[in-house]
Amino acid sequence: MDLIRFLAQRLFLPLSRRREGFDSSSIVRQLEKSQYLSLEEIRGRQFQRLKTLLENAYDHVPYYRALFDERCIVPDDISSFDDFEKLPPLTKSDVRDNQEQLLSSKDDRSTLIPKKTGGSTGVPLHLYWSRDATAFKQAATQRHDAWSGYAPGEKLAQLWGADAGHDTLRARLYNYLVTRRLLLDTLEMSEKNSLAFVEKIRRYRPPYLLGHAHSVYVLALFLEEHGIVDLGISSVICTAEVLTDGERHKIEQVFSAEVFNRYGCEELSVVASECEQHEGLHINSEGLYVEVIGGDEEKPGELVITDLVNDAMPFIRYQIEDTATIYTTPCACGRGLPRLKKLYGRSSDFLYTPDGRMLSGISIMDHFAIDIPGVWQVQLVQDALDHLFVKIVRTGQFGEPSLAKLAQTVPAFFGKAMRYDVEYVKELPMTARGKYQFAVSKIDKPN
Numbered sequence: 001m002d003l004i005r006f007l008a009q010r011l012f013l014p015l016s017r018r019r020e021g022f023d024s025s026s027i028v029r030q031l032e033k034s035q036y037l038s039l040e041e042i043r044g045r046q047f048q049r050l051k052t053l054l055e056n057a058y059d060h061v062p063y064y065r066a067l068f069d070e071r072c073i074v075p076d077d078i079s080s081f082d083d084f085e086k087l088p089p090l091t092k093s094d095v096r097d098n099q100e101q102l103l104s105s106k107d108d109r110s111t112l113i114p115k116k117t118g119g120s121t122g123v124p125l126h127l128y129w130s131r132d133a134t135a136f137k138q139a140a141t142q143r144h145d146a147w148s149g150y151a152p153g154e155k156l157a158q159l160w161g162a163d164a165g166h167d168t169l170r171a172r173l174y175n176y177l178v179t180r181r182l183l184l185d186t187l188e189m190s191e192k193n194s195l196a197f198v199e200k201i202r203r204y205r206p207p208y209l210l211g212h213a214h215s216v217y218v219l220a221l222f223l224e225e226h227g228i229v230d231l232g233i234s235s236v237i238c239t240a241e242v243l244t245d246g247e248r249h250k251i252e253q254v255f256s257a258e259v260f261n262r263y264g265c266e267e268l269s270v271v272a273s274e275c276e277q278h279e280g281l282h283i284n285s286e287g288l289y290v291e292v293i294g295g296d297e298e299k300p301g302e303l304v305i306t307d308l309v310n311d312a313m314p315f316i317r318y319q320i321e322d323t324a325t326i327y328t329t330p331c332a333c334g335r336g337l338p339r340l341k342k343l344y345g346r347s348s349d350f351l352y353t354p355d356g357r358m359l360s361g362i363s364i365m366d367h368f369a370i371d372i373p374g375v376w377q378v379q380l381v382q383d384a385l386d387h388l389f390v391k392i393v394r395t396g397q398f399g400e401p402s403l404a405k406l407a408q409t410v411p412a413f414f415g416k417a418m419r420y421d422v423e424y425v426k427e428l429p430m431t432a433r434g435k436y437q438f439a440v441s442k443i444d445k446p447n
Contacts, residue, residue, distance in 0.1 A: 361439025374398025
């Protein structure tokens with residue numbers, strides 16, 4: 001018997017969540033039941049939540065009050081999803097330009113949970129969740145985790161960016177007793193670190209692996225190259241980047257494990273996940289209303305998502321800048337939750353250091369998009385092993401301190417041998433899928 005797992009699930013995790021004000025256990029039980037409601041029942045509940053959200057936004061959120069008044073409508077005018085979909089989408093620029101106006105006046109900001117993200121496009125965003133919304137999102141993530149077999153308190157290997165302050169005594173104790181994760185920082189996927197990670201997995205024996213899709217794929221290639229087949233991973237959850245069919249096949253083959261694809265973002269948390277049928281991704285429909293504008297089962301459409309639970313800073317018809325196809329038929333698993341069929345976009349290139357180390361674009365993006373003042377958007381284009389073009393769309397806050405920070409950031413990740421040139425641009429070109437790429441590699445993988 002795994003005593004720590006038992007104590008984590010029954011004692012440490014519940015105590016920790018109650019202390020933080022995020023007790024989500026009752027929500028988990030509700031979501032376990034509601035996932036098997038019919039699509040019609042789910043849609044009905046979604047619309048009721050939507051009406052409540054719109055009323056709160058009109059009464060307490062200056063941005064939406066002005067938006068509704070400008071169009072001479074009130075929430076009571078929205079009597080169907082068709083009516084709702086006539087409202088203009090909320091863009092990332094809208095969020096950045098109207099942060100204060102998007103906050104609800106009925107919430108004390110000191111009680112809210114701040115969030116920040118560079119986003120998949122390199123555009124930094126700052127937002128807030130209410131505590132109730134945070135508890136709901138934790139519960140939704142736990143439900144989706146359960147489809148892969150993973151539950152809180154289980155041992156977990158994780159390919160992710162390192163957390164700030166993760167090596168403090170308090171953080172190590174919390175990890176040992178509650179989160180129980182074994183971390184390989186995706187910034188440091190060198191051969192030496194990857195071999196050390198493998199040895200830690202052999203000793204720790206976590207049955208689950210969670211990570212950025214491409215980072216998991218790269219680890220699979222590494223394991224295959226070194227003939228490593230004894231890690232005992234039973235389920236792999238891939239997220240944060242598009243998982244291609246080829247990558248999925250390789251991961252399944254190398255790990256001899258079931259792969260569960262997931263889609264989410266910092267602004268909204270988990271959006272959709274695969275169940276055991278692996279036929280599309282079930283949408284977290286109790287907490288989100290997802291539209292696929294102009295799309296169907298074959299043609300990708302633009303994803304526009306409404307957060308139904310975070311009324312402290314409502315994201316209503318949020319234009320997330322990704323595309324997807326959508327299933328119109330029910331899943332064989334019996335869940336009524338609608339499904340995305342396939343995701344497009346959010347695929348990051350790997351960049352390389354002059355000494356041949358790989359860097360995942362998604363792992364370093366926030367350091368360039370958020371930490372450098374005055375950056376509106378940024379793109380790193382590698383045209384030689386020892387050279388980068390740093391393309392920057394500036395705001396008025398960009399200046400000498402920004403250049404000084406950039407001069408620290410580039411060598412911090414790429415080493416002192418990396419040369420770079422800064423190019424100021426008015427806008428960054430979009431890909432064929434309507435996305436901005438943060439990282440663009442124009443070189444072959446070093447030998």
